[in-house]
Amino acid sequence: MLNKQYDVAKMNAQHESGRIFSSRRFHIDAPLFYALVLLSLVGLAILYSSSGQDMDSIVKQLVRLAAAFFAMLLIAQIPPHLIRYWAPLSFAIGLILLIFVLFFGETGKGAQRWLDLGFFRFQPSELMKLAVPLMIAWYLADRTLPPQFKHVIISTLMILIPTVLIAKQPDLGTALLICASGIFVLLFAGLSWRIICSVVVLAVPLAWAVWRFAMHEYQRNRVLTFLNPENDPLGSGYHIIQSKIAIGSGGIYGKGWLNGTQSHLEFLPESSTDFIFAVFSEEFGLIGTLFLLSLYLYIVYRGIYIATQAQHTFDRLLAGSLILTFFFYVFVNIGMVIGILPVVGLPLPLISYGGTSMVTLMLGFGILMSIQTHRKLLSK
């Protein structure tokens, strides 16, 4: 399976590693960094409002943010070839842990997601968020692109196994996200349009099959409620109805910071976590949401730019997948909050209150920064 490209990469890696430890250069992508800091600040501001001006939550979130930024900057210092080197192993560990969780996992909120390692609880699915795109990028980067059919099949299998395992926990949101991140790698790798079209055509009967056989009752309810929230205004439709009221009542200019009634009077459930975008829209209106979307879009564009600038196929595929996954996050969360997607329980990146997924996300940005900054060194 050896080929020329692989050897070149290996050589470069050795070359680079020699440089990094001798260099005092700090690896950071300033545009991305500042955009992320700005986003975090917006997140803290709206959390201050949605939590009912609870400084305790702010401090906790600040600590998480600090940890996540630290992790990001740490990863950014590691050259991409090392990351690439660890890809298969992290995927294998993640897969084993996922199987482990299936049998020995802690149950929380009706789902088996957690692994209690004694000193801290850990979600293997978080690891998989990075491990799957890493693995697929690692696998495809060594093959000729666009990928041959059998490579597509093998990649698909590597995507589906963790996806199914996570969906079984059940954690539909994360499963979708991981599935998407793998597929994004395939798309960037040049998956043929014929396959893409056939999958889209096949999706309809597949969706029926998933609905019929693979979905839990609560997941089906979510979809049904999504299709018609008013059906069950006090039950599962309540989230969507209240969130639409919050957003719609915000209008163009919003009710003003700390003045959102829907969240402060507890009409809006999960107002600090999955539905925080509704609070933001209520208080800052359309102008605020356009600003927030622009910020997200800027980060995504920057990520795509970094991907196109990368000189190794692995780096490109990984960067493209990570940034598209980030957008997927944003789109699914906002889409569910504004009522055009079912409620799947994904947080709004860097805005929603909560820790685990934020760290994973920032690790992804760390990888992006690593790809960007190490490329520059290399090109000199």
Add this chain to the structure above:
Amino acid sequence: MAQRFTLKDPFREMQLFNNRAVFALVLITLFTFILIGRLVYLQIFYHEHFSTLSHENRVNIVPLPPTRGLIYDRNGVLLAQNLPAFGIEVIPEQVPDLATSLKTLASIIRIEQDDIDRFHRLRKQKKAFSSVPLRFRLSDEEVALFAVNRHRFPGFDVVARLMRNYPLKNTTVHTLGFVGRINVNEMRTLDSSNYSGTTHIGKIGIEKAYEEALHGTVGVKHVEVNATGRVLRILKQRHPQPGKNLILTIDAELQRAAEQALGENRGAIVALNPNNGDILALVSTPTYDPNLFVMGIDKTTYGALQNSPDRPLFNRALRGQYPPGSTIKPFMGLAGLEYNKIEVNKKIFCPGWFSLRGDAHKYRDWKKTGHGQVNLNKAIAESCDVLFYDLSLTLGIDLIHTFLGQFGFGKTTGIDLTGEQPALLPSRKWKKRVKNQIWYPGETLIAGIGQGYTLTTPLQLAVASAMLANKGKKIKPRMVKSIHDPKTNTTTHIAPVSPGILHLENPNNWNIITAAMIDVVHGKRGTARKIGKNTPYIIAGKTGTAQVFGIKQDEEYIEEEVALRLRDHALFIAFAPADAPEIAISVIVENGGSGSETAAPVARKIMDLYLLKKNKNNAK
């Protein structure tokens, strides 16, 4: 793997990736615009809709019921008030152990299973932090007992609510009426917003007739609530406007005296001021306590009232329909004079009976032996039936109907109380319509002495007597003198209404009849001469005895042998002082026997109290 070895082409791969990156950028932008489109839809096009929903979410409108207006008598005696009634209410979320607390409380004050069942039923409908009533109508002793043990019952509290109360109890029930809980039918016709906080409504009497004035205007409190319904703050508030206070024409002292004068008898009294129609007393016995109905009467008590043969719930003064008996005679005499069918001094012979030509039927006089030679004056004073048989035959039913109609018989008086009956003044037309029969002359005869089809209410008799006292000035009886608005502290007097004057061809005829009525009381052989003694004022009156029980021909009416409830009703109408009347009165004692024996003394007591007290007051 060696069959198809393809060389990796970095430049081609980069181009491929860039193509895909552009594709991704297009997709990302497209999807972002989907989000923006949806946000514009929600935040601009449907902004108003969602704004309204958001407002409705957070703002609850709490009605503040107005305080019901008070009712006073003409002298300022309080007749209807609002008293705090104590009950125990529980806030379930503050009670650590509800079951034990309820059990312990039951050992201190009386709590029945019904109370507990209702409590649990109400609790399910309410939020955990809202107060749920457990017991109503605590006695003072129970309130004290609970207060002492208050610390043992966290979440339990004594709550006072304003409840309508009638301090004179039974005495005022047939005038004031009472309030009761709003029922389903009333709910349908009520102004639901004005009554949104009101639990009680006037059911009968003044309370019903003046419901609008007494009720007042509801206030509202806009409160901000959270999703669980807890009130966070008051946004704005409009205070309720209390109901207006009523000052009645009733004299509470007179009312009570009249009630006592009737004693154990069933009957009715209406006393009014003939000059302006002010009802001074309006009594119907037996009575009952209106306070029972305010809190919701229990079934047994209500059943007892409902099924009592004495019919205490029945307002005899307004709705009781009695044959007027001989009290109709002054009016008949006036009709005879007015239509020139009788001369003042013309005498006829009364043998004790009267019969129509060609008919063997004997129309009896109450005095079996007859009155001998009688003129109009003597016929009224001694209540000779034979003269009036003769007179009514001469007048004919049509003239009788027309003339008596002018005194308000057969029509409602228009008093400001609900439920008044028009009673019945018969005519040919009426008989044709109702019975589909022609009018017989015999019926004219008995109509002439107030028997037969003729029915009157005590109120009608009082109003008609007032017309005699007024020499033709008609009055509209009224219960409310003035209305006091507590908000502006202004009193609006209600001007008395006179529906007109009955002009006689010869106004002196009034005096002739009044003189005869004075002779009823003060004449040597007047039927009510017993009450005419030792009066410092002159009374004009007329007794009446209305048959309840038909006596067959050649049968004696022996009072002792007739069952109590088949005895004649005793009636008496009067006004005094005869020269300048200040009070007109009608008294009916059911099965009282004769008017002179039972009804007239009642009237005397009332007139004494009113006229003598009034004179005393004037003297001061």
